[in-house]
Amino acid sequence: MSGKNWDRVPIDAQSVDAPLSTAAIFLVVTVGSDKAALSTAASVLGELDDLVKNVGFRDLSGRLSCIAGIGAELWNRLSPNRRPRELKPFAPIEGAAHSAPSTPGDLLFHIRAERPDMCFELERILLDSLGGSVSVVDEVSGFRYFDARDLLGFVDGTANPTGLDLPASALVGDEDGDFAGGSYVVVQKYLHDMAGWKETPTHVQEEIIGRTKIDNIEIDDDDKPRKSHKSLATIEDDAGNEYDILRDNMPFGRPGQNEFGTYFIGYSRYLWVIEKMLQRMYVGEPPGAYDRLLDFSTPHTGTTFFAPTRPMLQKLVEGVQQ
Structure with a gap:
């Protein structure tokens, strides 16, 4: 769904449109409250493109990229009088059976590449550069699992927009012209109850997800009182227009720690x-008929960011350095 006729991905946008990668790192940090910490963080943001190039040149086929997202509180410190229209902290959700927590986060670095060592090296350099100006809140290394499946065994991201639908779904348009080309970003780290999921019959798993497990065929549950994850995550406005988002979820895990999850x-x-998608999942549609996937997947984080265009990122940096 679009309010603007996109004919290309804006060249000044961050790499939101980068292809799904083999490896990724999701790094969330908070920035210290003093001016020196803010200045250091701003300086690193200003050098981000160069840092990516310095690592990425070692293997151009590795397709290294990094998106920087800024949380509402840090945005207010960087630009107190000018902010994206909808930017605000992640709002916790309390459902009858499950809840979604809100956790801290000033900066998100979404690092992607075809090689995990390139992701690792960029994260190492970023943290070295940021030094004591930040505290790490969360750090997750994700990987592609077979044919883009999650650890529950289902293909993830099938409904992602492609072609011209991608910028129309993922990037702000004329409705907030000062921030056009940017993107709202929401992250949640889910941990799975693999034992409970394994005990669930495959046909029930498929009803929960809304797709067949082997061949990824969509299951029609329009006439059923209890909607699938697929249906609850499909968002329409009052006029029946469907709105897409771009998902770049990644599996992660440590079998030795019995940790299995999806970021x-x-x-x-x-x-x-x-926000509406998450409300439907946790509260239910109708209320009480929540997403049954939450019986097996528990969120441990929840944070909202805005990924501005490259020129906007530079303006934020320059405002601090002046």
Whole structure:
């Protein structure tokens, strides 16, 4: 769904449109409250493109990229009088059976590449550069699992927009012209109950997800009182227009620690679209008929960011350095 006729991905946008990668790192940090910490963080943001190039040149086929997202509180410190229209902290959600927590986060670095060592090296350099100006809140290394499946065994991201639908769904348009080309970003780290999921019959798993497990065929549950994850995550406005988001979820895990999860990251033109999706999942549609996937997947984080265009990022940096 679009309010603007996109004919290309804006060249000044961050790499939201980068292809799904083999490896990724999701790094969330908070920035110290003093001016020196803010200045250091701003300086690193200003050098981000150069840092990516310095690592990426070693293997151009590795397709290294990094998106920087800025949380509402840090945005207010960087630009107190000018902010994206919908940007605000992640709002916790309390459902009858499950809840979604809100956790801190000033900066998100979404690092992607075809080689995990390149992701590792860029993260190492970023943290060395940021030094004591930040505290790490969360750090997750994700990987592609077979044919883009999650650890529950289902293909993830099938409904992602492609072609010209991608910028129309993921990037802000004329409705907030000062921030056009940017993107709202919501992240959540989910941990799975693999034992409970394994005990669930495959046909029930498919009803929960809304797709067949082997061949990824969509299941029609329009006439059923209990909607699938697929249906609850499909968002329409009052006029019946459907709104998409861009997901770049990644599996992660440590079998030795019995840790198995999915890192959800959604890019959206409108923050309200992701908020409505999460409300439907946790509260239910109708209320009480929540997403049964939450019986097996528990969120441990929840944070909202805005990924501005490259020129806007530079303006924020220059405002601090003046």
